[in-house]
Every structure is written in structure tokens, then in C-alpha cells.
Amino acid sequence: MISLENLGFKQGIIFETLVSTYTKQGHQNIAPMGVIKVNPKKIMIKIYKSSNTYKNIKSKKCAVVNLSSDPALFYKAAIKEANIGNKIVGDLFEKGDLVDAPRLKEAEANIEVSFLSSTDIDSEKTEIILEVKKIKTTSCLPKGYCRAFSATIEAIILATRIKSYLIGNQLQQKQAYEMIKKVRCFKEIIKHTAPKSEYADIISDLIRRIEIWKINK
Ligand SMILES: Cc1cc2nc3c(=O)[nH]c(=O)nc-3n(C[C@H](O)[C@H](O)[C@H](O)COP(=O)(O)O)c2cc1C
Known part of the structure; x- marks a missing residue:
């Protein structure tokens, strides 16, 4: 078992x-x-x-x-x-x-x-x-370690806070922009290691959403 x-x-x-x-x-x-x-x-x-x-x-x-x-x-x-x-x-x-x-x-x-x-x-x-x-x-086989996978997950986790922090107090807004910088670093890792992949599609969509959140704040 x-x-x-x-x-x-x-x-x-x-x-x-x-x-x-x-x-x-x-x-x-x-x-x-x-x-x-x-x-x-x-x-x-x-x-x-x-x-x-x-x-x-x-x-x-x-x-x-x-x-x-x-x-x-x-x-x-x-x-x-x-x-x-x-x-x-x-x-x-x-x-x-x-x-x-x-x-x-x-x-x-x-x-x-x-x-x-x-x-x-x-x-x-x-x-x-x-x-x-x-x-x-499931009986799935072991998977090789992929940096783009970890970078995508970390970027998504940051994004779950960015939207609300952008409309928060001054400190939170500052933190939101710091987090956006980190998301861009993760994008570079994805671009480098998995340029044409599901990870690249997700990070592009995420960054597009962040730009909209910035405009609508
Ligand atoms: C990686 C990650 C881990 C999370 N862990 C928790 C957690 O342990 N406890 C919690 O209350 N929310 C956690 N959250 C936040 C919830 O997922 C979030 O509030 C979600 O909107 C709750 O959805 P629900 O209302 O459908 O349950 C986490 C979010 C992420 C992205």
C-alpha cells in the first residue's frame, strides 16, 4: 500500500x-x-x-x-x-x-x-x-528535472499576490512591482530552457494579464 x-x-x-x-x-x-x-x-x-x-x-x-x-x-x-x-x-x-x-x-x-x-x-x-x-x-515514469516547470510554478504563485497588491497600500504596491520583476526573471529562464512550450505559453499569458492588472489598478 x-x-x-x-x-x-x-x-x-x-x-x-x-x-x-x-x-x-x-x-x-x-x-x-x-x-x-x-x-x-x-x-x-x-x-x-x-x-x-x-x-x-x-x-x-x-x-x-x-x-x-x-x-x-x-x-x-x-x-x-x-x-x-x-x-x-x-x-x-x-x-x-x-x-x-x-x-x-x-x-x-x-x-x-x-x-x-x-x-x-x-x-x-x-x-x-x-x-x-x-x-x-498512476504508474507514471520518473520525470527529468525541468527548470521551466519550476519557474512557471513560482511565477504563478507570485501572480496570485500581484493583482491584489497592485491595488493595496503603498508598501504592497512596491512589493507588487518587485514581484513583477521576479516574474520577468522567471520568464527569462523559461525562454532559455523551453522557448516553444506550454510553459512559454503560460508565462506569456500571465505577463499579459499582469499588464492589464497594472492598467486597471
Ligand atoms: C501555491 C499555493 C498554495 C496555497 N496554499 C494555501 C493554503 O495552504 N491555505 C489557504 O487557505 N490558501 C492557500 N492558497 C490560496 C488559495 O488557493 C486561494 O485563496 C484560492 O482562491 C482558494 O480557492 P477556493 O475559494 O476555491 O477554495 C494557496 C495558493 C497557492 C498559489
């Missing part, structure tokens, strides 16, 4: 995942979430109580933690406005085997979890503990 350890989870390290849940009405939702292993059967997420993921976990008492190295999927899950026409839908999901939550079919691993407890960190965030019910993996 596959364990969290087999998937690379180690105590004290945050793993970036895509967490999928059903709303009360049965619509699927997916969002990037950082997951930490607590013990071989338990994981923890520090989660915003305002997020749909948290609300869905509270109502359905479960979720699926998906491990995926598909940059386009990560892009659409992280930058919801890039998910034009809600392309992360129907066909990509099926119901988990043991939980009432959707699993991402093409993920390299699905970790089906049930809600155990939550402890508030402050008024906005809470720490939820989830119990591992089942782990499903």
Missing part, C-alpha cells in the same frame, strides 16, 4: 497540492493548498476560513488532495480568471472511491481524506487535520 512517505511527504515540509471538494450543491471546486504531513495517516492544512475549500470540507467532511505536475492545471486552479470557460470541469473529475469529493483523474496521485478536527489560528485562518483514507497513484 502506497504511503505519504512514498509520495515524498516529510514532516515539517509544505507540499503544494490541488485540493478538490464538492460544494453543498455537488459542484466540484479545486484550489492550490499547502499540505503538511503530521504523521503517516494525518495531514494538516492552514486554511483561510473564507475559502470555498474550507466551507466545502466543513460541510462534506472530506476532500481529495491531488498531486499534479501539469502546469496548465495549476495555472487555471491558481489564477481563476485564467480558467476561461471553467475548463477545469466535469470530465477531469470523478467521485472519490471512499469520500464524497471529486478526484482529479489525471493527477499523479489522489489522496482521499476525511475531516478530523480544526483549531483556529486567528479570526481568518484555521488549522485543519485530515485523515488519509486512501491513496491512488
